[in-house]
Each structure stands twice: as structure tokens, then as C-alpha cells.
């Protein structure tokens with residue numbers, strides 16, 4: 001479904017992502033791991049349109065998307081979350097989800113300006129749908145609270161659900177459990193399974209090895225921008241190069 005071929009990005013003399021090939025299979029959880037500075041977030045940025053790769057291609061549903069703008073990539077069905085949570089802090093939780101739904105809404109600047117009955121009906125329907133999304137992640141009680149008032153784990157979930165609300169086919173999660181407590185992490189595992197059941201494919205960068213090894217169907221390992229290994233978690237855990245590079249030889 002999503003395929004990267006030879007993706008390369010350079011910052012001056014540094015090749016942050018170096019000819020990386022990756023296949024993200026439909027309805028699976030693919031993990032991208034590697035030591036700090038390996039190029040994981042930069043790779044995400046190439047897929048989500050923040051950067052245009054210097055070389056290589058990214059193909060989604062049979063179409064080249066490398067070099068497209070982030071909003072075009074989002075419209076195509078790829079949504080992402082950020083390492084540093086990126087919400088509209090002064091908007092309520094439900095409004096944040098509605099913003100996520102915006103690409104799928106029909107209203108335009110002019111119809112919004114005049115608040116036609118059709119716009120009001122669409123807004124009502126969008127609010128109801130957004131509320132359903134909040135329920136999906138157990139955040140409905142915060143619907144009318146500003147995003148900044150949610151507990152930290154809740155903010156992470158809100159960011160994910162805002163992505164889902166755009167009818168994403170692929171969700172790119174950048175360190176989704178960073179900062180979550182043990183209970184939130186345990187629940188997160190179940191949530192990812194529920195997301196998969198909705199037909200959404202997941203690609204995630206995560207440092208929490210227990211989570212990654214337990215939940216991912218397939219893993220790619222980056223080191224200094226290059227692909228070091230790929231395989232199912234069992235293979236990766238035993239891979240001598242990965243143990244050397246990432247697990248510090250333990």
C-alpha cells in the first residue's frame with residue numbers, strides 16, 4: 001500500500017536518510033526503530049510531505065506522493081502525529097477532532113461566512129461524528145475542555161483521533177507512548193488493535209521496545225540513516241547487528 005524506494009535526504013553534508021526501502025503492508029502495524037538520530041523522524045517527514053526527498057520515491061495506492069504538500073498527502077489518506085504533541089491548544093477537544101475532519105467536509109469559505117442551513121446541518125453532523133471519535137478513545141468527558149487541559153496521555157490520544165477523523169488509511173505515529181504511564185501504555189496496545197479493525201494501517205516510530213516487540217507485525221531498523229535490518233520482531237530481537245547498534249549488546 002505504501003512503499004518507499006531509495007528514499008534519501010541530505011542536510012548539507014549529512015545524509016540523514018540514505019536510500020531507504022520500505023513496504024508498509026495493509027492492515028498491519030509496521031514499526032520503525034533505531035538509535036537516537038538514526039533518521040526515523042526525518043523519514044516520516046519525507047512521507048508526510050514536510051520534506052521532499054533528494055532522491056527516491058514514495059508510492060501510496062499506486063501514486064507517487066514524494067514532494068507533495070502535507071495537506072495533499074493528508075487528503076490522500078496519510079495522517080500523522082508528532083513527537084512533540086501538536087494540538088490546537090486553545091480549542092476544545094471536540095473542535096480539535098472537527099479540524100481533523102475538515103478535509104472531508106464540503107463547506108467553503110463563502111458558505112461558512114453566510115452559515116447556510118446546509119452548513120449548519122453539516123456542522124451538527126460533524127460535531128456528532130467527532131463526539132463518536134472521542135468516545136472511541138475514551139475522551140468524551142473532555143469534549144468541551146480545552147485540549148491543553150487534558151492529561152498528557154489524553155493529549156496523545158486526541159492527536160491520534162484527530163488523525164483518524166480525517167478518514168486516514170495510514171496513520172504515522174511518532175513515538176506515540178512517549179510520556180505515557182504504564183496503565184496508559186497497556187491500554188494503548190488495545191487501542192491500536194481497535195484502529196486496525198477499522199481498516200487503518202499503522203506505521204510507528206517508537207523507542208519502547210516492549211511495546212514495539214509485542215505489537216508490531218514487522219520492523220525496520222535504521223542506523224545512521226541506513227536500513228540496518230528488517231524482519232518480524234523475533235528475528236529483529238536476535239539480529240546481531242541490531243543488538244550491537246540498538247540494544248547496546250545486552
Ligand SMILES: Nc1ncnc2c1ncn2[C@@H]1O[C@H](COP(=O)(O)OP(=O)(O)OP(=O)(O)O)[C@@H](O)[C@H]1O
Pocket residue numbers: 011014016034035036037038039040041042043
Ligand atoms: N532540519 C534538519 N537540518 C539539519 N539536520 C537535521 C534536520 N533534521 C534532522 N537532522 C539530523 O538528521 C539526523 C536524523 O535525525 P532524526 O530526528 O530524523 O532522527 P531520529 O531517528 O528521529 O532520532 P530520535 O530517535 O532522537 O527522535 C540527525 O543527525 C539530526 O541531527
